[in-house]
Amino acid sequence: MNKSLILVIEDEEDILALIHYNLVKNGFRVECATSGEEGYKKARDLRPDLVLLDLMLPGMDGTDVCRLLRQAPDTKECPIIMLTAKSEEHDIVRGLDLGADDYIPKPFSPQILLARVRAVLRRRDKPEAGAGHAEPIRVRDLYIHPGRNQVVANDEAVELTYTEFKVLMLLASRPGWVFNRTQIVDAIHGEDYAVTDRAVDVQIVGLRKKLGSCGDYIETVRGVGYRLKE
Numbered sequence: 001m002n003k004s005l006i007l008v009i010e011d012e013e014d015i016l017a018l019i020h021y022n023l024v025k026n027g028f029r030v031e032c033a034t035s036g037e038e039g040y041k042k043a044r045d046l047r048p049d050l051v052l053l054d055l056m057l058p059g060m061d062g063t064d065v066c067r068l069l070r071q072a073p074d075t076k077e078c079p080i081i082m083l084t085a086k087s088e089e090h091d092i093v094r095g096l097d098l099g100a101d102d103y104i105p106k107p108f109s110p111q112i113l114l115a116r117v118r119a120v121l122r123r124r125d126k127p128e129a130g131a132g133h134a135e136p137i138r139v140r141d142l143y144i145h146p147g148r149n150q151v152v153a154n155d156e157a158v159e160l161t162y163t164e165f166k167v168l169m170l171l172a173s174r175p176g177w178v179f180n181r182t183q184i185v186d187a188i189h190g191e192d193y194a195v196t197d198r199a200v201d202v203q204i205v206g207l208r209k210k211l212g213s214c215g216d217y218i219e220t221v222r223g224v225g226y227r228l229k230e
């Protein structure tokens with residue numbers, strides 16, 4: 001069996017040891033780095049299947065590493081999950097903006113960690129069934145091509161993370177229709193694990209920002225959820 005290689009970039013030795021132990025126990029190959037510089041270099045050299053990236057690192061921090069990995073041709077497709085502290089919400093949004101695929105707030109249980117790692121690897125391995133046949137969607141200046149995972153806003157291509165794309169696809173599947181946070185959570189992750197409402201809001205913030213003026217199409221329906229204006 002071809003074991004997936006996971007690169008863990010984390011400066012706290014205890015957390016690093018815990019992650020390493022749990023991943024190895026569950027059949028993954030694991031490489032570790034304790035600084036952003038070392039992690040970036042190892043990612044380029046080893047081409048891991050997934051990177052677990054701590055946000056707060058001495059020297060080059062997690063958002064810097066994330067941005068550099070997204071820029072480098074050999075790592076730009078590599079899935080990245082950020083490990084974050086609760087107080088770093090602003091940085092979470094930045095990290096998702098820079099192309100991280102997901103984030104796990106600390107402290108986390110090994111079960112949550114494993115579920116998210118598996119979910120991200122599965123999404124990478126199995127593109128959406130039937131997505132290649134779906135029809136493009138146009139809402140005024142916003143154009144979405146499901147098969148190509150492509151979004152164009154005001155004639156400019158927009159780079160979305162996998163999760164942002166899923167959220168946008170859901171809203172665009174029925175313009176004018178209000179989706180509550182539970183429906184959005186289900187669309188993002190199925191039943192793999194619990195996602196908080198707050199995580200949905202973070203995705204919406206990121207989406208609006210990236211879509212520029214088309215971001216205004218996403219309306220907040222107070223107390224209910226979100227909809228894409230018709």
Ligand code: CA
Pocket residue numbers: 010011012054055056057
């Ligand atoms: Ca840290």
